[in-house]
Amino acid sequence: MAETLVVFDDIVKSFGDVIAVDRMSLDIRKGEFLVIMGSSGCGKTTTLRMLAGLDAPTQGEIRLGGHRINELPTWKRDTPMVWQSLALFPFLDVLRNVEFGLKMRGTDKATRRRKAMDWLERLGIAEFARRDISQLSGGQRQRVALARSLVTEPEILLLDEPLSSLDAHLKVRMQAILSGLQKDLGITFVYVTHSQSEAFSMGDRIVIMSRGRIEQIGAPVEIYRTPHNHFVAEFLGSSNIFRGRVVSVDGGLVSIETGRGRFRVTGSGAGTAQEGTSTVFVVGNDRMVLSQDRPADAGNFLEGRVIGEEFIGATVTIHMETGDGQEIRAQKSHGEIAHLNTNVGERIFASWQPESAYVLPGEIDGPP
Amino acid sequence: MKKVTIFGLSLSLPLLVWQLLFFAFPLVFLVALSFWVVENYRMVPDFDSVNWTKMFSRGVFWDTYLRTLALAAGASVLVSILAFPCSYGIAFKLSANLRRLAIFLMVIPFFTSYLVRVYSWQIFLSDNGILNAAFGLVGAGPYTMLNTDFGTMTGYLTLCLPLVVLLQVFSLMFVDRTLIEAAHNLRCGRLRTVFLVIIPSARVGIVIAALFCFILTFGDFVSPLYLGGGKPPTLSIMITDTTKAGQQWPRAAVIAIVMIATLLAVAFSAIGYAYRKRA
Secondary structure, three states: OOOEEEEEEEEEEEEOOEEEEEEEEEEEEOOOEEEEEOOOOOOHHHHHHHHHOOOOOOEEEEEEOOEEOOOOOHHHOOOOEEOOOOOOOOOOEHHHHHHHHHHHOOOOHHHHHHHHHHHHHHOOOHHHOOOEHHHOOHHHHHHHHHHHHHOOOOOEEEEEOOOOOOOHHHHHHHHHHHHHHHHHHOOEEEEEEOOHHHHHHHOOEEEEEEOOEEEEEEOHHHHHHOOOOHHHHHHHOOEEEEEEEEEEEEOOEEEEEEOOEEEEEOOOOHHHOOOOOEEEEEEEHHHOEEEOOOOOOOOOEEEEEEEEEEEEOOEEEEEEEEOOOOEEEEEEEOHHHOOOOOOOOOEEEEEOOHHHEEEOHHHOOOOO | OOOOOHHHHHHHHHHHHHHHHHHHHHHHHHHHHOOOEEEOOEEEOOOOOHHHHHHHOOHHHHHHHHHHHHHHHHHHHHHHHHHHHHHHHHHHHOOHHHHHHHHHHHHHHHHOOHHHHHHHHHHHHOOOOHHHHHHHHOOOOOOOOOOOHHHHHHHHHHHHHHHHHHHHHHHHHOOOHHHHHHHHHOOOOHHHHHHHHHHHHOHHHHHHHHHHHHHHHHOOOHHHHHOOOOOOOOHHHHHHHHHHOOOOHHHHHHHHHHHHHHHHHHHHHHHHHHHOOOO
16 A cells, blocks of 8 residues: 555535535545546535645645645645646746746756756657747647646646646547656646546546545546445446345345336345345446347346437447336447347337446445 | 728717817927927917927926936836735735725725815925924924925826726736736745736736826926926926917927827837737
8 A cells, every 4th residue: 555645634625604625534645646526516626725725624634744734835835736727827938937836946047947948848848948828739738837837846746627628639648648747757646627538547546526525435447337326326427326125135146126126136235235225226337238129037127218329439328218217328339239229219128137236335224 | 891880980980080180180280380480479380490409409408308207207116116015905905895995995086186186285295284293293304395306206196196006906806816826836925926927917007007107297287386396397397488488389399299209109118018928
C-alpha cells in the first residue's frame, strides 16, 4: 500500500445554508491518479479548492504530508491547480506564464528560463514561447497551463475539469498526455470531472460524489463491475437495476422476488443478503443476452418490446421496455445481434446468467 | 459596403450635423484665425505665420506649456494613485449592496457645479480659513495653501477623483477572479498580485481613467485661477490674458491649437499603450 499524501478528515464545507461537502473523509495516496467524479453541485470542485487552499473547510482537518493545512493560505502551499478556464495570464506571453511560479519563488532568471523552456519542449510547444495566449489553440493553451503548474516540480497537481472545453478528438490526446505525464513524474494527480470516459480512462482510483458525500471509492473496474449502491449504478448507467425482496438464501444463491418475477442471483456479494429484506441487484448492460424467442431456461429473463437503439463505435445498445414500464439496456456487438429483428416495437427477450447479477452491498438492509 | 438605412440615418444625422456645425467648422476657423494679423486693435484676415513664430519664440509660452503639462500629468498620476486603493476596496472588498452605495456616493459630487465646489475650497484653504484654524488649534501653521500649486492640485483632485474612482471600479470589477486565484495558487502573495495581475488586467480602464484626468485638468481654467492664483498662468489662463491684451485672438488661437494637438497626441499614445497586448 502506497504512502498517504493527503488526508481529508471529516470535512464539512458550507456556504451559508448550503452544505457543499458533508462530513467527507478521504485519503489520497502518493503517486496516484485520483479522479473525483460527480454531477455538478456534488462538491467535487469544492473538495479540490479546499485542497488548493482557495476555500477553507468549515469543519474537520485537511493534512498534507501529515501536517494540518487548514489555515495555510494557498500561496504558502505547493498545490498548483489547472483551472477549467485555464486562468492563463493574457497580459503575459507563453514563456512568462510558465515562468510565473518560479519567479514567485525567487528563482534566478537563467534557471527560470531554462526550466520553463524544458517544459515547453517536453509538451511540444517550445516554438510558441514568445506568442501571446490569444494566439494559441485550445490544446496549446492546455499545455501552457500544465507547464505553468508543473514547472515548480510539485508533488501534487490539482486539475479542475481541464479538458471540458476541448473537442472529443483533442480530449483523447490530452488524456493520453496527462496519464503519461503522471506516470513519468510519479506525482499525485487529483482530477475533478463529470465525464465518465475521462475518469475511467485515466484514474487509478475514482471517487464518486453526490450531494457532498462520497458514494464509492475504488479502481475503475471495481466501480464499473461492482457499484456500491443504487446511486452509483444509476450514475454510471452501465447496469440494469432491479429492486426486490430476498425470498431465500441458499449459500451463494439468492432468490429475489421483484414485481416482474423471481430471479436467481449468485454474483459476488449475494451471500450477505438476508431473507425477507429488500435489496437491489444489477446486471451489466453488456451481460444481457437478447433473443427473439422465449429462452429455454425458465430462469432469469424478461420480456419486452424494443424502444430504440443507440450506436457507439462497434457496439449497439438496444433499449427495451417491459410490460410494466421498466427500461432494460443491452449492449452488444453488431455481430451478436445481426440475426435479431430489433425494429422499434418488436417483441424481444433479455436474459442473463445468475452469476452476472450483482447485489449492491450498499443496498443490503439489516434483518427485517 | 454596409447599407445605410433611413432609420439609422435619421437617428445619427442630427448629431453628425451638430458636430459638423459646432465642432469641425469652428476648428477649421480656429486654424485660419491663427494666421490672421491684428492692426490697430482690429483683426484682419491674412495668411501670415507671424503669430506662430512670435508665440514659439517666447520663453514664457514654453514655460507655461511645460508647467501646464507637468500639472496635468502630475494630477493624472496623483489622482490615479490616490483613487486606486479606494477603487480596489469598492470593487473587491465590498458586498454588492455596499458597492452600489459607494458608486452612488461617487456620483453625488457631480450634482454640484464644479465652480461652487472650487469656491468652497477657498474657504478651507485661505490663510484665515478652516484648515489653518484647525492647524492653529494644535499649534501648527498657518500655511499658505491658497494661490499655490497645492491649491491648484486640490482643485484638480476635486474635479477628477470621483470620475477616476468610478472608471477604475468598473474596470476592476471585470477582472477575472480566477486569474487572481491562479496567481495566489502560484505563490504570488496578496500585495504582489495587485501589481502583477490585477493592475495589468485592469490596465485599459486605469489608463483611460488617467487619460480623462489629464484631458480635464490640462484645459481646466477654474482651479489654476481660483485656487492657484493664476500666476504663473496655465495655458487656458494665458489664452484669456492674450485675448484681453490688445485683441490678440490670433495668438490665442495658436495656444488653443497647440493644446488640442497635445491632447490628441497624449490621448492616442495613452490608448495605444492601454490596448497594447503585453505588459
